[in-house]
Structure formats: structure tokens, C-alpha cells
Amino acid sequence: MKTQIEAIERLAQFGVKPSLQRIAIMGYVMDNLVHPTADTVFSGLSASIPTLSKTTVYNTLKLLARQGAILELSIDDKNVRYDANIFRHAHFRCKRCGGVHDVPVGDFEALTLKYAGDLTITESQLYYKGYCGKCRANADAEADEEAPEP
Amino acid sequence: MKTQIEAIERLAQFGVKPSLQRIAIMGYVMDNLVHPTADTVFSGLSASIPTLSKTTVYNTLKLLARQGAILELSIDDKNVRYDANIFRHAHFRCKRCGGVHDVPVGDFEALTLKYAGDLTITESQLYYKGYCGKCRANADAEADEEAPEP
DNA sequence: AATCAAAATTGTAATAGATACAAATTTGTA
DNA sequence: TACAAATTTGTATCTATTACAATTTTGATT
Numbered sequence: 001m002k003t004q005i006e007a008i009e010r011l012a013q014f015g016v017k018p019s020l021q022r023i024a025i026m027g028y029v030m031d032n033l034v035h036p037t038a039d040t041v042f043s044g045l046s047a048s049i050p051t052l053s054k055t056t057v058y059n060t061l062k063l064l065a066r067q068g069a070i071l072e073l074s075i076d077d078k079n080v081r082y083d084a085n086i087f088r089h090a091h092f093r094c095k096r097c098g099g100v101h102d103v104p105v106g107d108f109e110a111l112t113l114k115y116a117g118d119l120t121i122t123e124s125q126l127y128y129k130g131y132c133g134k135c136r137a138n139a140d141a142e143a144d145e146e147a148p149e150p
Numbered sequence: 151m152k153t154q155i156e157a158i159e160r161l162a163q164f165g166v167k168p169s170l171q172r173i174a175i176m177g178y179v180m181d182n183l184v185h186p187t188a189d190t191v192f193s194g195l196s197a198s199i200p201t202l203s204k205t206t207v208y209n210t211l212k213l214l215a216r217q218g219a220i221l222e223l224s225i226d227d228k229n230v231r232y233d234a235n236i237f238r239h240a241h242f243r244c245k246r247c248g249g250v251h252d253v254p255v256g257d258f259e260a261l262t263l264k265y266a267g268d269l270t271i272t273e274s275q276l277y278y279k280g281y282c283g284k285c286r287a288n289a290d291a292e293a294d295e296e297a298p299e300p
Numbered sequence: 301a302a303t304c305a306a307a308a309t310t311g312t313a314a315t316a317g318a319t320a321c322a323a324a325t326t327t328g329t330a
Numbered sequence: 331t332a333c334a335a336a337t338t339t340g341t342a343t344c345t346a347t348t349a350c351a352a353t354t355t356t357g358a359t360t
Contacts, residue, residue, distance in 0.1 A: 019308065019355090039346080053310040058347065074224050074277070078318090079346070084316095101269065111287050118283030119242050119251065125277045127224070133268030169326090170339065203339040208318065210338095228347090229317070236322080 003030050010120045014069035024049055029070055030084040035091070035100040037079040075100060075127045090126035096135035103128060143147075153180050157197040160234075164219040174199055175210045179220055180234040185241070185250040225250060225277045240276035246285035253278060 007027035011018045016026075024045050029036065032044065040059045061082055065072035073081040076095045081100060083091075090103040105126060157177035161168045163230075166176075178191050186194070192207045192271035211232055221233040225243045231250060240253040255276060 017307085021309070037346090041253045051310075055311075055348085056309055070207075074227050077222075077230055080227055092271070094269075095272070103269070107159050118286070119244075119253070119278070120282075120286050121242070121278045122245070122280040123180040124279070126274065127277065128269070128271045128274045130270045132270075136268070136270050167327095171338070187317090201339075205319080205340075206338055228346085 001023040003027055005028060010069055014064070016064065016067050016069060021049065021052060021056050022060055022064075023032070024052075025057060026064060026069065026084075029061075029064075029082050033072060033083070033085055033102075035081040035083050037076075037081055039079070071125075073100070073125065075125075075129075090128060092128040092130065092132075094132040094135050095129055096131055096138070099132055101132065153177055156180060160219055161214075162216070166214065166217050166219060171199065171202060171206050172210055172214075172261040174202075175207060176214060176219065176234075179211075179232050181216075183233070183235055183252075185223060185231040185233050187231055189229070191232070207227040221275075223250070223275065225275075225279075240278060242280065242282075244282040244284075245279055245287050246288070248283055249282055251282070 004023065004027055007023050007030055008018050010030065011022060011026055016022060025041060028041050028044055032040075034042070034046050038054070038058050038061055041061065042052065042054050045057070046052050055104040061070070061072075061080075064070045065082065066131045068086070070083075071083040071086055073083055073091060075081065076098065085102065088105075092103045093099070094101075154173065154177055157173050157180055158168050160180065161172060161176055166172060175191060176193050178194055179186065182194065183189075188204070188208050188211055191211065192202065192204050195207075196202050211220070211222075211230075214220045215232065218236070219234075221236055223231040223233055223241060225231065225241050226248065236251065238255075240255040242253045243249070243250045244251075
């Protein structure tokens with residue numbers, strides 16, 4: 001982990017007491033900005049921390065999200081995904097391969113401060129869905145196979 | 151169901167062949183704009199259609215969403231929710247009671263037409279999270295009990 | 301250093317939403 | 331009426347997540 005110190009700092013910044021496991025989990029999410037699931041985090045760390053429990057990973061990720069140290073994404077129907085990039089940005093999910101990508105959005109900020117009736121808004125997420133370049137190409141190729149154009 | 155004809159029309163509009171079950175499911179989602187889950191739809195219909203299978207409900211809702219006749223919301227970590235209101239609007243989820251509400255958003259439109267690199271965007275959803283009025287009040291009351299102010 | 305309570309971690313068992321799949325039924329057409 | 335295609339059903343299964351009790355670690359106090 002190249003950001004161990006940063007992980008500890010991030011924990012401190014959001015009021016989370018640093019333990020071996022918490023530092024490792026925070027560090028993993030900061031190092032792997034591919035929106036990992038709890039299972040991915042567990043798999044990635046269990047080699048270096050053989051005693052690590054999956055429950056700890058689940059609990060810690062939820063704790064970190066609750067404290068605001070990471071983002072919890074619900075863009076994936078199946079798995080909750082986590083993101084250490086807490087700067088305002090949107091997410092895209094390919095409906096074919098399931099890959100989740102960051103999408104910078106300029107005026108997202110304008111939409112996030114709204115107050116709607118008696119609802120107190122604490123966070124906001126903008127999700128896009130569609131097809132990534134690779135899957136787009138594959139889908140086109142398959143469509144050609146079904147109805148070949150001479 | 152007061153919108154049976156509208157349900158059939160909606161199915162036709164999005165290229166879904168009407169069957170007894172599909173009409174009922176489409177109609178239920180149109181009549182109950184509370185973002186029901188598959189289980190809610192099943193419970194709501196199984197009285198009037200005793201033979202209805204839960205698998206049919208899951209499959210049909212997925213089909214309707216795929217065809218664009220309804221929206222599939224992933225705002226709830228636990229359950230997928232469905233919305234027959236296919237006009238552009240945002241959603242709010244209370245982190246305490248789990249209730250999902252509609253939030254009209256004016257310039258959401260501006261964010262949805264973006265094209266990001268090689269990503270082909272087919273849909274976009276804006277989610278807000280926080281506390282609804284009722285839960286906000288309850289949370290405040292509980293906070294007072296813990297640290298009473300004389 | 302020794303003690304002890306609080307906090308954190310672990311492991312197992314259970315829950316529940318969703319899906320796979322094959323059998324049964326319905327539909328539409330020849 | 332016959333028959334293939336489409337739809338529905340029911341059961342079994344999968345898997346992400348949580349509950350919970352036991353164990354371990356931490357940190358303060360003597």
C-alpha cells in the first residue's frame with residue numbers, strides 16, 4: 001500500500017479510530033479506485049491479513065461510509081460498491097459487462113444543494129447507465145452476425 | 151384497477167405483448183406510485199390472481215424495465231424498486247425509515263444528455279439520500295432524550 | 301507489570317432478494 | 331383440430347448481507 005499514511009489520515013479526518021484492519025481496508029479502497037465490492041476488498045486483503053474476517057470488512061466499509069470517509073454506491077443492483085474518491089462526481093455502469101466508471105460532471109454541484117419540502121438531503125448521487133465502448137462494439141458485432149450485411 | 155386500458159396502452163407503446171399477468175403487473179405499478187418492490191407487487195396481486203408466480207413478477211418487471219415501460223430504481227440497497235412514472239424526475243430515500251419519495255428536478259434534463267468519452271448513455275438517475283420530515287423529528291427527539299436540555 | 305472493562309474482530313449460522321431451470325399451461329396459427 | 335412458440339409456474343438454488351455470540355485486542359488504572 002503506497003498510501004498507508006494517507007489512509008490513517010483519512011480515518012482521523014472522519015473520526016474513525018485506526019486499527020490494523022481499518023487502515024488496511026481504508027488503504028485498499030484508496031489504492032483501488034475501481035469501485036470494489038466488500039467481497040473484492042476481502043479477497044484483496046486476506047492474503048496479507050490471513051485472520052481477516054469478512055464480517056469485519058462489511059462492518060468497516062459500512063462504518064467508513066457512515067462517517068463519510070468513503071462513498072457507498074448503489075448503482076449495482078447486486079453488490080454495494082465503495083469509492084474512496086469523495087469529490088463530487090457521477091458514475092456510469094455498463095449494462096452489459098457491469099463495469100463501473102467515474103464520470104466527471106461539472107454542474108452536478110448545482111443539483112446537490114437543493115432542499116425539497118421537508119426532506120433533509122445529506123448526500124446525492126448521479127448514476128448513468130448504458131454501454132461502454134468495448135461492449136458497444138461487441139453488441140454491434142453480434143447484431144451483424146444475426147443479420148449479416150453483405 | 152382504474153387504469154386497465156392505460157396499462158394495455160403502455161404495454162403496446164413499448165412493444166410488450168399483453169397477457170393477463172402483464173396487464174395486472176403493469177397496472178399495479180401504474181396505480182401504486184410508491185416505488186413498489188417485486189415482492190410488494192406480488193403480494194398486492196396474488197389475491198386477485200391466486201395462481202400468480204413470484205418468478206413471473208420478477209421476470210415481467212425486468213422485461214417492462216428493459217423495454218422502457220417502467221423505471222428500475224437501485225436507490226435501495228436491499229430491493230430493486232419500480233416506478234411507472236417515466237417522466238424525468240429524481241428520487242429521495244430516507245436513511246432511517248427507508249421510504250422513497252419523488253423529487254421534481256428542473257434542470258436534471260441538462261445533465262442527462264451528456265456524452266462521456268466512449269460511453270453510450272441510455273438512462274440516468276439522480277438519487278438523494280437523507281432524512282424525511284417525520285424521521286428528522288424522531289431523530290431530534292431521541293437526541294434530546296440522550297442529552298436532555300433543561 | 302497486572303487487572304479489567306470497553307472496543308474491535310472473528311466465525312458460524314441465518315436471512316432474503318433474486319435467478320436458473322424444467323415442467324406445465326396458454327396462445328396463436330396453419 | 332393440431333401443433334409449435336410463447337408464457338407462466340413452482341421448486342431448488344445462489345449469493346450478498348446481516349445477526350449474534352464468542353474471542354481477542356486495546357487502553358486505562360492500579
